[in-house]
Amino acid sequence: METTEAERHAAAVVDRLWRAYAPYQRGRNTFGDLQSMLAILVLAEFVESAGAPEDEFVKRWSRAVAEAQGRISPLVDLCAAMRSAGSHPAFPVSDVEKLDITFLDAGATSDDVPWLVAFLTALTQRPGLAEAGLAAVGEMLLERHVQEGAFSAGEFYTPREVVRLLVESVSPRPGDRILDPACGTGGFLAAVAQHIAEAGRVNGAVFEAHATDRSNPRLAMLNLAIHGVDRPVVDSSDAVSLFQRRGAGRADRVLSNPPFNQRIEDSHLVDWPFGQPPETSANYAWLQLAWARLSESGLAAMVMPPGAAWSGGREAEIRKRMIDSGTLLSLVALPPNLFAPHTAIPVHVWILARDKARHLPVGSANDVLFIDASSLGTQVPRHPRVLTAEDVERVTGRLHTWLDSPRTTPDETGFSRSVTHGEILGNGGSLDPRLYVDVERKQPATAPGPGPDLMLDALDRYDEATSESSADLRRSFAVCQRLAHGGIATRRVPLANLVSGAAEDVFGESAPGQLVAGPSGSLVRAGDYVDAGVPVVMPKDLTGSGFSVTDIRHITDQHAARLARFRLNLGDVVLARRGELGRCAVVREGQRGWVCGTGCFVLRPPAQLNADYFAAYLRSPEAREWLEAHSTGSMTMKTISLTVLGELPVVLPDLGTQQAIANAMNRLDEHEELLRGQLALTREMRGNALKSILSDS
Incomplete structure (x- = not known):
């Protein structure tokens, strides 16, 4: 079998498995799902390659598959098949009990793995593991989880x-x-x-x-x-x-x-x-x-x-x-x-x-x-x-x-x-x-740009991407509306109460967060900045989609070490304390260890506040209007204090709704970027079209 054919089979299997699993992600803790799926793949391959009809694990696996195809929970027989196979000396994993597989937990129920029926049913369809190859399917499934944001x-x-x-x-x-x-x-x-x-x-x-x-x-x-x-x-x-x-x-x-x-x-x-x-x-x-x-x-x-x-x-x-x-x-x-x-x-x-x-x-x-x-x-x-x-x-x-x-x-x-x-x-x-x-060396400025056909092909790709993005947006906002109108009360809670954990009446006891102002001017002076080192975030470095490094300033590693209290962690939210209030960005892996500058606040969200939701809320007209109404300073340089920021009433739905809203807003940002790219390409085509047409004549 040609490698390309095997890859096509593997991609088809993974796409089928993912479509079976995806509807069961929302509203539940998905930690451990990928581990359980890989364990099932290992078991399925072992049944096919090493099992005999009289083996207990083969019998229990066959029964589990039949139950899934009949829309009956296969949990009991699947667990028995896994434990029986795990005791076989040729099984590729030495101790299945130490793998912490969700469905093997003694207290696990079908509610803990609601995707099991659909997943097993999809796995037994053709093409299957035999045509696709276990390694390729496992690798692509892991990659799909990462790309879809279901695993980190x-x-x-x-x-x-x-x-x-x-x-x-x-x-x-x-x-x-x-x-x-x-x-x-x-x-x-x-x-x-x-x-x-x-x-x-x-x-x-x-x-x-x-x-x-x-x-x-x-x-x-x-x-x-x-x-x-x-x-x-x-x-x-x-x-x-x-x-x-x-x-x-x-x-x-x-x-x-x-x-x-x-x-x-x-x-x-x-x-x-x-x-x-x-x-x-x-x-x-x-x-x-x-x-x-x-x-x-x-x-x-x-x-x-x-x-x-x-x-x-x-x-x-x-x-x-x-x-x-x-x-x-x-x-x-x-x-x-x-x-x-x-x-x-x-x-x-x-x-x-x-x-x-x-x-x-x-x-x-x-x-x-x-x-x-x-x-x-x-x-x-x-x-x-x-x-x-x-x-x-x-x-x-x-x-x-x-x-x-x-x-x-x-x-x-x-x-x-x-x-x-x-x-x-x-x-x-x-x-x-x-x-x-x-x-x-770059091409001379007089070199011709891409021809109309290439640019039209690129526009076609943008059309496909924006069409897919629009469908994603519709699904995301439908989820938000369903959750928001599902009878869950939404409260307005002062930010300081959320950070300190004093809002226990909303969600019960939860780990507190932290809200601090950036270092004072005496801790980071103008002469302390160097050409390269640890970036220091100022309000100008905050953008609608993250952080800009175009003109970002730096301090030495030793200086940054002395400012440990102001170092940024993954998931922090950096807020502007002056200028355009409501400007903020969420810290990703690339900004871990940077330093919050003098013109910013840094929020380490408590356990019950989603960082991306909070950033989206800060950028909303409601939050911006409140911040401007409570700010001081001139019309061109408004300022907000830490105390006043703590009084900001945060609209606080439950955590699942927060995540859905954050996902929808991120999708909206991505859609806007697509449209900007499409517009820029259209303008470029307008500028080059006549020259390209005439040069071909």
Whole structure:
């Protein structure tokens, strides 16, 4: 069977499973759903491949499927099938009870897994797992959960194309020991298993996986089992404790996408090879851990935020020592929006070697390859950017060609360049690819623009996207109206009462939040700002869709560490305290660790207040009018105090309704962006149309 045909089958199966599951997301806690689905896939494959008619798990599985097809809850028989299969010595997961599968819970009822009937029915239709392949279906289902916003891991979910780029960059071989110290859902190790299987053998490889989010190990084990890793074991850990495990073996390949800019505790307890990383960011803890765990001929591929390439202070000193010691083989800059919807920021891939001399010809161990792939990939409206197979091949092909002969591999303008350690250290140890890769010359201004056919094709794609977006909007607002008119009382609660937890009469006892004003002018003076460092958010940096970095200002890492109280966390809401009142933005992964500036407030929402709903409410005419009516200052520069802000009456529906409203408003923002893009393209076509038509005549 051709690979393309198998992929089409897998896509059809996943689409069918998703449509069966999707209606049961709203109004319930979906945590654990994906884990249960992957467990069912593992069980279904095991029944098909290893089961005999007389096996208890085959009988109970068949009964469960028949019950689902008859619209009867299959919960009892499905649980029995899973436990029976789990006791079989060939079952790919060693202890199913430790997987914390929702439907195996002793107290679970059909209400806890209402999608089960539809899911099992869809799974048994054709094409099925046999035609599609278990690994492909599991991978695509995980990806669908991420794209649809139904699942979020503590570590980033890494897109398949980025995973493939890292795997092919370090080329793991049969028999290699493979480590991912922050494995998330196990995507890297799953891809390595597939890569090694293509070379003929998987069993010789040893897989070691750890997760920083305690909810991920079980999901990662299932994902690895789906990809042919026999009885995988994944535990929870962190960079410091992993470094302290002196008995851990060396790894031939390390691949990971650890959490960006994560705070690190007890780093002083470790004898770091290149220096103690700052407590405010674990980036250089992960990099040093990866290098330290490598065997003598080992390679590591690590996904890092761009700031790690040029950060100052203690990190800059660590970076210089790493460069001077010859740990860095290559740095690849990837484009933005690959990790949407979780973050839009671009990322870098660091390729490290324990001993560069083992991977480069004699006399080349002081060279580093920079690849600027930031312009690669394709993106359609409302979807993440995607690297194509050709993009991946271009990057990895250039890397492997350079490894064979750095001195004879020519630089490629606008894409790659080989640089010596001396040049890097001469730039203060900065690894910003823009310093080393020459910018590709742009086409002359007189070059013709795209022809009418191409622009009309683009307009057609916009029409399809806006039509789909309109349908999504209609569904989202229908949900909002149904919830808002479902008899649930809506209250107006002062913001200060919500933050402090004094609004218990609304939702009962809940964890309090926090509302603080940005640092005073004496804590951040005009002379404290630097060219690069930790961004400081001012009112001008807040936009209707997030944060603008066009003119954002920075302070040093050391200064930011002294302002820990004002550092931004994921899910915080930053509000303008002056100027255009109601301006605000929700902190995403890309802004974690930034600093709230003097002209802003930062709200850490309590458990019963959805951050995106609150931001939407702040931007509403009702909230803006209230803020303006209670502000002081001139007509051109209005100001609101922290005390007055605390009196803001917040319209507070239940949490489920808040989430539905937030989703609808986000859909509306996306729809507006589509329309703006369509209008801009139409205007561009108007400007180019006559010239294009006449030039063809």
